[in-house]
Amino acid sequence: MSGNGGRTLPDSDFFISYTSEDRAWAEWIAWQLEQDGYRVLIQAWDMVPGSNWVHRMQAGVRESSRTVAVLSRTYLSSVYGQAEWHAAWRDDPLGERQQLLVLRVEDCERPGLLGAVVSVDLFGVDEAASRRRLHEAVRGALTGRLKPSVPPGFPGGPRAVTVRPQFPGALAEIWHVPARNPAFTGREAELSLLHKAFRTGATVHALLGMAGxxxxxxxxEYAHRHSADFDVVWWIPAEDPAxxxxxxxxxxxxxxxPDGALTGLRDRQRWLVVFDDADDPAAxxxxxxxxxxxxVVTTRRNGFRALGEVVELGVxxxxxxxxxxxRRLxxxxxxxxxxLAAALGDLPLAIEQTSAYMDVTGVPVPGYLELLRTDAAALIRQGHVRHHRGTLATLWNPALRALAREHPAARQLLGVLVHLAPEPVPLDLFTAHPEVLPPPLAAAVTRPVEFANAVGALVDHYLVRRTAGELRFAHDLVRHSVRVALSREHDDAPGLSGMRVPGPFTDMPLIALDLLxxxxxxxxxxxxxxxxxxxxxxxxxxxxxxADHPTSATxxxxxxxxxxxxxxxxPEEAEPLFARAVAIAExxxxxxxxxxxxxxxxxGxxxxxxxxxADALPLLERARAVxxxxxxxxxxVAANLSGIGLVLLDLGRPGEARPVLEDAFAITLEANGPGHPDVAVARRRLEAAAESEAAAAYHRRSPPLARKRLRG
Structure with missing residues (x-):
């Protein structure tokens, strides 16, 4: 086999097929095999600068005795990975020569043809047990060159491996990280994106996203999956900078x-420090x-670009x-x-909390969705998530306390927004009507910089998103949660002190109505x-x-x-609104x-x-009496009389309709003048009444036989 900068290599016993996400496993496997005397071709070691890696991989599959597929969820979605194991399977579809060895390094499916190939699991056990399983999997393979008993020396050669790879399942030498979430699901694309971002050379990265x-x-999950990449991994809760x-x-x-961690890490290279839930870049x-x-800094606040690269995480x-x-249900x-996922807006914490609640109570999905529709405020308090303090109802309390302390106008703005819909809200709804708003928001909306700062404070806490002329909640569950928290601001509930600002929450729904x-x-x-x-x-x-607020605005x-x-x-949507409008107006x-x-x-x-x-006439007659x-x-008056006249026509009573429509026409003509479009409409209605009345009179005068013919 030729390649590798023109150097000729002997055929390999094993070609390692893997993705970059599983490099640690691939190198560990390769090291074990070469330590046992097998010849191994692995991209990480044999693809040196200047070589054509696509050609080398094709040649590796073709000329190596066996292909080892390092199987993971990422590998299953890799185009190159599929091509490599397909080539090995094609040459030995019955597995008689065991040309394709499948080694699973995480719990994943074996779809399609892979399901017929017996695989070996290297994960979930200690290093010694994993090594034994590997040896058993390759038993009977051909052996060849003798590998030196010590690692290679000078790294400038074609195989730059000077340190024995660490077993991927082992934790770092110094390790302080929360326990892994056993229900962690998905996020493969995000984990891959993080891994690539973390290898760009930047020292500091911020992982930004809304609460939950x-x-x-x-x-x-990243720390556990990549523990072999680090000698030190340390987790620092950073919510309280002190x-x-x-x-x-x-x-x-x-x-x-003795001089502290900052000195101790200076001369090390393979370390990861996580500042979790940080609020202040300066701190x-x-x-x-x-x-x-x-x-890596996890945060729900903006401003961390001043420290390094920012990766934003969505739902x-x-x-x-x-x-x-x-997985949970x-x-x-x-x-x-x-x-259920759609109703919860794909928010992971919401799914976890809801699943916990449904698991305990046995509420089926249709029942839960109905509860969410009718009483979301109570429902978001239910359910306990093992790895998270509090519930969705308390998730944004720290942000509310900070707003009340630092941005009271922003806090008032939020208090109005929670009584509106989750759809975008035009900013001129506020700036055009300062007279409706309480202080200090009333003053802020008249000063562009102050209002921009108020909106910016909500954006900074990841409560809302802003476009040029609109803002909306970052997630509908944010709206529900904030509404619950603010509605209890006058209670003595623990954790809610410090949220109170001018303009009590009970006024905010009325202010929202008056603004609209x-x-x-x-x-x-x-x-x-x-x-x-x-x-x-x-x-x-x-x-x-x-909500039933009996006000003139409502x-x-x-x-x-x-x-x-x-x-x-x-019209079907309009009817209940009209009924409520009448009741509240009365x-x-x-x-x-x-x-x-x-x-x-x-x-009517x-x-x-x-x-x-027949249902419309009593309403219209009541209006006429008023x-x-x-x-x-x-x-x-003209609208009411026209309505009565038209209903009487519909009921076949043109004789009663005509004088009513005559009054409507006279009032419209006097109010608007002869050239107004409303006058023309009133005239046509009156003419229709006259025609109907004439037809009815003719019908009454006609002999019975003529009436029968007219009907026929």
């Missing part, structure tokens, strides 16, 4: 460094170890979410697992900008009006939202107020369009 997304669990020196002192004692900067090891991909649900079907009422036009779709504003804010109107918003839905062919204004008549008229018009004129004792505007 699994930053700490990902780093715990305790960081104590954790570093403990590391210094383990290192045997971490003062404690960064020197040297060429690796520092789980849906397949990983479904896999996590089914094996009896759940794939379809139900997908529905001030911002939305009363006329529906009179202009394109009115239509777009209603389309953007309708979800927020529905969310803000979900009644107006419900009536206008129902009218918008009615105009846009969504409570706020009294039963004989013109605003009540307006709501009754609009509700909807029922007529739904083909229920108009008779109040002082409504001409537009309102």
């Amino acid at each position: 997304v699994g930053k700490s669990q990902l780093m715990v 305790l960081i020196p104590d954790h570093l002192a403990a590391l210094g004692r383990e290192l045997g460094a 971490v900067r003062d404690h960064l170890p020197p040297g060429s090891g690796l520092v 789980l991909d849906r397949p990983d979410s479904v896999a996590l649900v089914r 094996p009896a759940v079907s794939g379809e139900d697992a997908d529905r 009422a001030a911002h939305l036009p009363g006329r529906i779709a009179d202009a394109p900008e009115d239509l777009s504003r209603w389309q953007a804010l309708l979800p927020h109107v529905l969310a803000a009006c979900a 009644a107006w918003l419900l009536d206008r939202a129902a009218t918008f839905l009615h105009v846009h062919d969504r 409570t706020v204004y009294g039963p004989e107020h013109p605003n009540v008549a307006t709501c009754l008229t609009n509700y 018009g909807l029922l007529r369009d739904l083909g229920r004129p 108009d008779s004792v109040s002082e409504p505007g001409p537009r309102s």
Whole structure:
């Protein structure tokens, strides 16, 4: 076999097929085999600069006696890995010459043809047991050249291996890391991304993500998987900066460094220090170890780019979410697992907590989803996750305390946002109406820099995301959790002290309603900008009006939202809103107020369009009675009379409809003048009534036979 910079190598007994993620296992296997006298071809040692590695790998599969597949989840998704083991299987499909040896290095499937090949598990046991299993797997293989009894020397040769590879299953010599999460699922792409990022040469990396997304669990898993890459791995809880020196002192004692960990790590290279859940870049900067090891900071705060590279972690991909649900709840079907993952927004902590709750209570997925829909505030307090303190209901309390202390205007802004929908909220909803807002937010929205700082504080704590003109919650469960926490701000519950700011939480839903009422036009779709504003804010109107706050703003918003839905062919959604608008208007204004008549008229018009004129007529007649004792505007009176006239026509009573429509036409003409479009509409309605009345009169005068012919 030729290659490797022109040097001719003898045929190999074993070609090691692996991915870069499993290099530690591959090198350990190669070392054991060569120590036993076998000839091994492995990319890590034999692909020196200048060689064509694709050609060498093809030649390795073709000319080596056997191929060793280092099997893992990453290997199964590798295009090159599949090509290499397929080539070995093709030459020996029945396994009579044992040309393909499958060594599993983690718990993973053996799909397709691999399922027919007997594999050996090297993981889950100590090094001695793993070595014995390896020896048994290669028993009977051909032997050849004798390997020296000591490791190779000068690293400039074609095989730069000077230190015996550490057994991948062994922990670092100095090890202080939380226990591995036995339910850890997925995140293979993220683990691969981290591994590549950590090998770029930068010393400090920040793993950034919202609370509950699994930053700490990902780093715990990474540390365990790559423990063989380090001699020192040390975990420092960094939420309280005052305790960081104590954790570093403990590391210094383990290192045997009397001057502390920072001195002890200076001359070492293979070390990893994790500052978990750090909040302040300045607090971490003062404690960064020197040297060429690796520092990783997990955080939910921005600002860590000043220390090094930032890797952002999002929620789980849906397949990983479904896999996590089914791992925790094996009896759940794939379809139900997908529905549950979707409802929880693929947030890992939410899935873990929900699974724990369902496991204990036996609540099925449909039942849980209904509870989540009707009482999310209570549900997010339920369930215990072994590796996490608290629940989703308390997850964002530290951020709320910091906002109350440092950014009261931002805290008030958040208090309004939780009463709106999870959809994007236009920022001009706030800046256009300072008169509705409490201080200090009222002043902040009039000063662009202060308002930018208030929004930025929410972004910094990973509570919301911002675009040029909008902001929205980073996750819908953030909205639920913050709403629960803020609703209890006046209680004496432990951990909630320090959240109180001017503008009590009980005022915030009313402020949200007043903001929407001030911002939305009363006329529906009179202009394109009115239509777009209603389309953007309708979800927020529905969310803000979900609770029964008997205010004038609530009644107006419900009536206008129902009218918008009615105009846009969504009458079934509009009906319950109209009913609530009437009830709240009667409570706020009294039963004989013109605003009540307006709501009754609009509700009656909807029922007529739904083909229920008999239900519409009593509402419209009630509105007419209210108009008779109040002082409504001409537009309102004309709309009510038109509605009554049209319903009477639908009920086959044109004689009663015509005088009502005559009154409606006269009022419209007087209010608007002869050229107004509303006058033309009123005239057509009156003409239709006259035609219907004439037809009915002719029908009554016709002889019975003629009427029969007319009907026939």
